[in-house]
Amino acid sequence: MPSAVTTLSRWQDGRLEPGEDLVAGECPVAISFNRRPYVVMMATPANLEELGLGFCLTEGLLDDAGELLASRVIERDQGVELALTVAETALARLDGQRRNLSGRTGCGLCGAETLEQAMAVPPKVGEQLQVSHQALQSALASLEANQPLQAATGAVHCAAWCDAGGRVVTAREDVGRHNALDKLLGWRASAGPGGGFVVVSSRASYEMVHKCAMAGVELLLAVSAPTALAIAYAEHCGLSLVGFARPGRHNIYTAPGRVVNG
The missing domain is CATH 3.40.140.10 (Cytidine Deaminase, domain 2)
Structure with missing residues (x-):
């Protein structure tokens, strides 16, 4: 769930009282490609299929969205699996980029194994926007x-x-x-x-x-x-x-x- 209700003790104006609060959801999300585990990250469990596609594109794992053939969110005992099916051309690239490490919330480099992988130079962007x-x-x-x-x-x-x-x-x-x-x-x-x-x-x-x-x-x-x-x-x-x-x-x-x- 994106959020959950928790009980707490609230101290205010010198008094301690029981109460409830709404807290953000966070759980391990394991991304797999064609049934092969790749990376585990901590995330809010919402819009996970978009997370998977965005992660693949921004990390250079896929050349374009068309290489992602299917995605499925599977509830597991200890978190969520995001099972992605990708084209064989993409799978060949993934085999050379082992990254099945755990990533903490908000870590943008977790799993990068070399400085070259972590500091890859991004491409030039277009010039249409004003x-x-x-x-x-x-x-x-x-x-x-x-x-x-x-x-x-x-x-x-x-x-x-x-x-x-x-x-x-x-x-x-x-x-x-x-x-x-x-x-x-x-x-x-x-x-x-x-x-x-x-x-x-x-x-x-x-x-x-x-x-x-x-x-x-x-x-x-x-x-x-x-x-x-x-x-x-x-x-x-x-x-x-x-x-x-x-x-x-x-x-x-x-x-x-x-x-x-x-």
């Missing part, structure tokens, strides 16, 4: 209203897809920021929306930039700050990285030409 500063601010202003699980539990991250005008088209939430982004990019790969950009409720780390670049996203808007490595990778692949977004202000760190007055 957005206004007001569109970025509109997306930021709409983000909170698209985070029902965060509003209820206060424990999850959000990634949202916005059209070029700044309207939030859809959003995904998860206890892991990388998972929330993978879920969103998995949805995008299936839904095929038009031009737009990604806004995330977290900081903009290298992994978040890398995943967006792998999915061909041209602009990433983050509520918090980017890291130096995220900026370097965004510059390399031509992605517009916007961070420290607050009402009435934001910082454009790379590729500012996509953002215009208006």
Whole structure:
């Protein structure tokens, strides 16, 4: 379940009283390919098929969504198995990328076995998108209203897809920021929306930039700050990285030409 009710003791105004609270769900999700185990990650158990597709595309395990032939969510005693069936061409690539290690919530590099695998250079992104500063601010202003699980539990991250005008088209939430982004990019790969950009409720780390670049996203808007490595990778692949977004202000760190007055 994405959330669950728990009992607790609440101390307030000098008094201790019994109570209940809604908490975010978190469980092990084991991804397998053609019945072969590959990786275990901690995630909020919702939109898992989108998580699987997004993870495969942003990690370079699949060249395109068409290589994922089927997906099935199977309840297990200790968690959930996401059983993916992929084309034989993809399976051959996977055989050379052993990654069946456990990943903690929100870890973007868990399972990478070499520096070369962890720091793979993302491809260049396209140059079709153009957005206004007001569109970025509109997306930021709409983000909170698209985070029902965060509003209820206060424990999850959000990634949202916005059209070029700044309207939030859809959003995904998860206890892991990388998972929330993978879920969103998995949805995008299936839904095929038009031009737009990604806004995330977290900081903009290298992994978040890398995943967006792998999915061909041209602009990433983050509520918090980017890291130096995220900026370097965004510059390399031509992605517009916007961070420290607050009402009435934001910082454009790379590729500012996509953002215009208006």
